[in-house]
Amino acid sequence: MTASSDMPPFDLGSFTPYRLAVAAERTSEALARQYRQQFGISIPEWRVLVHLGQPLDGAATVSVRDIEERVAMEKSKVSRAASRLEASGYIEKTVDAGDRRLVRLALTDKGRALMADLMPLATAYQQRIETLLGETFAGLEAGLDAILDAE
């Protein structure tokens, strides 16, 4: 009769939030390292850049708030990432003429050149993951959809 006999069995390795956290860390880490070492870009910065490279909404208005919503990051995280990107010359910040509370973010030429380097790496990495997972990839996607769409 050990101490653990009083407790219901619980295996961290089977706990979905834990598994997701480790999987996320593993998959992000590999790419993030490349970005950091080769370009000095962090994950928050990368997310901002990707969003700026894809003004999906036709309109060119890309404010900090827009990014905050779509990229699942806190205001302050976006703000600081944007400041670093501006300091590095990859983006420009301008006050919106219509609503002067808004800060519009836009890639500079240097930023576009950076993206031209970054995108192929990301695309190739995605390809590697899909190849690694093979037929289990579709199942993973369905599961992630279920989690991400949940309200």
Added chain:
Amino acid sequence: MTASSDMPPFDLGSFTPYRLAVAAERTSEALARQYRQQFGISIPEWRVLVHLGQPLDGAATVSVRDIEERVAMEKSKVSRAASRLEASGYIEKTVDAGDRRLVRLALTDKGRALMADLMPLATAYQQRIETLLGETFAGLEAGLDAILDAE
């Protein structure tokens, strides 16, 4: 001919590392908040506790290094989590008699009592996730296995 026309299309929302990161954050957040508010326990502390509650290896030796390996956290993160848990009276640290470099961690009675409160929450949460996912759960698991087992 906009700026983005020169770039290959890339959607962050379809990028697996990003999706995993958001899914991990969402699923961890909900439980972590409960733990934090009700018990003052952080995720690193929770991971250490769970491991201590499950001396799977029969042997009772649970060192910082053991946890570091199994719980996918850095040495320093484990060390600091353990110090906080000790300060709160949930665990005890003792120098291993055989190898005095090792620090053996063990739950105190207070720690076991805490676990008795924490475990049901975790189990119930896991259940909720599986219910939410329904038939997609198996697919998610298979995908996560593929990622986590990769080397």
Added chain:
DNA sequence: CCAACCTCATTGCATATGCAACGAGGACAA
């Protein structure tokens, strides 16, 4: 015995983070 080399855990330091508070600007009703 001891010198070189390894392992374990902690800690110092620079950076990153979340959260709340703030200041500036805008909307709207009286």
Added chain:
DNA sequence: TTGTCCTCGTTGCATATGCAATGAGGTTGG
């Protein structure tokens, strides 16, 4: 117009993090 209330972005602060360095202990070969 002015007062109240809202929104946007930044920043201060306390805490958390990763990484390298440290120190204590162990091991091995000569």
